Each structure stands twice: as C-alpha cells, then as structure tokens.
Amino acid sequence: MKTYLLLFQCDTCHKPTIEGYCIDDGAEHYCSDKCLHEQMTDEEFQEMSGEDGTSYISNWYEDSMTYKSF
C-alpha cells in the first residue's frame, strides 16, 4: 500500500505542514496556533468554523485525504 503525504505550506511561516488549520476551504493553511493567530484571533476562527463554516482543523494524511496535491 502506498502512502501519500500531502504537504501544504503554512501561509505565515511558509514551512510545509501536514496538519493544522485549513481556512476558507483551503485558501489558506496554518501549521499552528501561533501562525493562525498572526492572521486572525481564535474568535474569528471560531466564526469561520461554525456549522456553515469553511474553516477547520485538519490533517492531510492519506486516510483523511480530501484534497488534491498541488
């Protein structure tokens, strides 16, 4: 079985990340709380990640892969 790892680049520190925050259905990614908070507060994130939200905490390991590699 092959394992694919999808790396996204953190929009704050520009390091590749495999888990973290996905903002606006993938428009932005942040690798950690620290990087998220450079861009928005927890409250803003909560608002964006509500029931109809497009933002969430996730990872991009193979078994939860929902994104295509870029």
Ligand SMILES: [Zn+2]
């Ligand atoms: Zn980061």
